Amino acid sequence: MRTRKRKGTRSRVSLNAAYDNGYNTGYNAGHSQGYGLGYQKGIDSYAAGFEGTSIVIPSYNQRTYLADCIESIGKHTPEPHEIIVVDNGSTDGTADYLRSLKKRTVRYKICERNLGFAGGVNQGLMMARGTTLLFLNNDTIVTENWLSNQLACLHGKERAGLVGPMTNYISGEQLIGTSYRTTEEMHRFARSFNRRDPGKWTTVERLTGFCVLMRRDVFRRIGYLDEGFEIGNCEDDDFGLRGRLLGLDLVIAKDTFVHHVGSTTIKTLTPAQFEEMYARNLAFYSDKWGDTRALLQEVSAHWDGGALAVNDFYPSHVTVKGTGPTVYWVENGVRRPLDQSEGVRATRISQIELKNWPVGDPIPSAEWNAKQAALMVAASPEEPLAEGELALTPDGKLHQHRGGRLHRIVSAWASEAWSLNRYRVRTLTESEAAGYAPGLPIIAPPVVKADNI
Known part of the structure; x- marks a missing residue:
């Protein structure tokens, strides 16, 4: 004797399967979303x-x-x-x-x-x-x-x-x-x-x-x-x-x-x-x-209660990089990523130092090249010191000019570490040097050798 199928059996089976599929899909989506949120929260808390x-x-x-x-x-x-x-x-x-x-x-x-x-x-x-x-x-x-x-x-x-x-x-x-x-x-x-x-x-x-x-x-x-x-x-x-x-x-x-x-x-x-x-x-x-006692004495005049960081002792108009491939042009306390940096010489610094500078707009290679060239070509003695330009004072000390101040470069090592020794140097007379206020001295960054710092 042939067994007759009950009416609606197929439709109920189909509905159950559809429910199961929908439930599983929703569960999987919710699980993935919850896992992702938990994972991110873990990263953030870490x-x-x-x-x-x-x-x-x-x-x-x-x-x-x-x-x-x-x-x-x-x-x-x-x-x-x-x-x-x-x-x-x-x-x-x-x-x-x-x-x-x-x-x-x-x-x-x-x-x-x-x-x-x-x-x-x-x-x-x-x-x-x-x-x-x-x-x-x-x-x-x-x-x-x-x-x-x-x-x-x-x-x-x-x-x-x-x-x-x-x-x-x-x-x-x-x-x-x-x-x-x-x-x-x-x-x-x-x-x-x-x-x-x-x-x-x-x-x-x-x-x-x-x-x-x-x-x-x-x-x-x-x-x-x-x-x-x-x-x-x-x-x-x-x-x-x-x-x-x-x-x-x-x-x-x-x-x-x-x-x-x-x-x-x-x-x-x-x-x-x-x-x-x-x-x-x-x-x-x-x-x-160099002379650390003289350096501390020089810096003490700038302790005005503000929270200085090591970046305040770093130069302007230099090219730097951290752990990643991006190279930055640092000018007046802002780092701007170069749009093309292949073959560019850059000072390696740590991520902490890099992030102490805020990020600005990318700098086109043509603009970067022009800024570099301007600092390397001798200027007329009659012209005022340009931003980032190096100056030698009568006492034999090398400085970088920015913002109307002369920032003494504490050693030849510091100059070399920042590649400042590639820039032109203007020799100032005693009266010319007296027209500029002293700024914080420029020191070398610490050497970091590991790729992950």
Whole structure:
């Protein structure tokens, strides 16, 4: 007997299928949209950072010391924080140790080669999300109240830009004599020592880089460490000097103690290797800065309460680039992308420095070429100084003119770094030079070698 189909069965099946298809389509669309919104919110919150301290630790072949350092941070840092370790191409199993840690304990980056102290710190600073940033040697053991005391100093002392603690092994004013012989004795000493006392917050001319704390806004104003310094030594002096040029104070929190084994990476060099490296770093520092005391005195006249940034010490009428392929023409504090930049020589700067300049309209290559040519061709002595033109004063100092002011170029290295040595130079008489007010001096940008900074 043939079974008769019930009326409307096909239509109900079709309706159900259509409903299912519509439901699935709507669900998939809603899921994709929700996932996209969540993903973007995650990116935005990551970029926004968090109210806490990013602790950046560069490390090279000191796995045991690094483990002790990380363990001490976990025990003695109740304040909100994150730990970022940059392994500088270690060969002692440091990378495997870092991979064995829980991700919520440490974020890390494994580098294929040794980037040096400055390069390692820079990689960590790029990864950092905290509102305060701290770089720390891997051969340190932190102590009770070590971070809370330094944060109190950073936020409680007027004009504090960079803050560091006292320690047992260092050069300069941060050194304190100790007699402990074990880690337990050290922690007992530190508990007694680390009693908050604003009267012990001391402004100094130099902070060593084994432990340095700063606000994120200060980092944005100073920029990255200079990777022109090899392995280690002098890059902390360079960084501190840039902070002082901005009118910020370097402060020792003399109510805070952090244990430091000291020079564990440097000690892997032979005495001859160390002397050669240190001599090159000293020469680089000297070539870059010249007379630093005279420079600070010169700049102090411009500390009027405004928040200076390192870009205020950079020249005008120069060509720069960051991490991407875009090349910019910087003129009077505005960066304009070149519409054609193939083969154009540009000074490499970090993304932080690049973004400190607002973006203007693109500049056509014909206009850019004309501006370059005008600065290279000798002008009549009777004509007033053009914007961006270089001038030599009777005291033998080279300046760039802009806005009616003469901005002294602090060194030949700075001139070369910005390619200003390609421009013509006008020689001024004493009376002509007196007609221009002095502006902020022009300094060289820090060397950045990594493609991602």
